[in-house]
Amino acid sequence: MSRVTTVWYDGACPLCIREIALMRKLDRRDAINFIDIATPATSCPLDRQLMLDRFHASEDGQILSGAAAFAAMWRAIPVMRPLGQVARIPGVLPILEALYKQFLKVRPHIQKRFKPID
Template sequence: MNDRHDDDTLTVWYDGGCPLCLREIALMRRWDRAKRIHFVDLTDPTQACPLDRQLLLDRFHARQGTVLYDGAAAFAAMWRVIPALRPLGELARLKPVLWVLEAGYRQFLRVRPILQRWLR
């Protein structure tokens, strides 16, 4: 599938081999009733990547139009296109809020391998 869409569509790259990621993406798919998010499984080698595949696997990324987001900013971009989560995504536009979310995301990345082992 082509990863080019109109500017309203958010492209999200995720690790299809990560049980945590699969659960979160499944939840986001259910909440994305308007189908405004295009999910790209990075474990599928036929999928195009805007950056190095390993970089995308190591850290969450999303793109809307020409803007590429990573980390907490990518999550906030995804939340903004889902009506129920939009207020949280808008709140994350505030630099202090995004800073706290990013700090939490970096801590999560440290324990992610342990959590993945528990869920396998």
């Protein structure tokens, strides 16, 4: 199967690393191309800082951000697909995006609680 979903993540963020590790385990079909953009040597399709500040993914060639990016990642993983499909119900994605924006406000405090994975 060719990968149609790409996920860009901050490999310098202990919280992000843990989340991506879980998604990799769940991605048994190897359907997602995970790209660590923490190092400047890695090319980014958008501004690097923008991509580090918000979660980004591409689905079928379209770059998505925030809750829409999470929903795309979930749809690529069979066990998570129902949650990703729920995000397609009219009115659900704006609610998920509002929750994501609230999470972004507390994310720095949460990140401080996680130690880097060795």
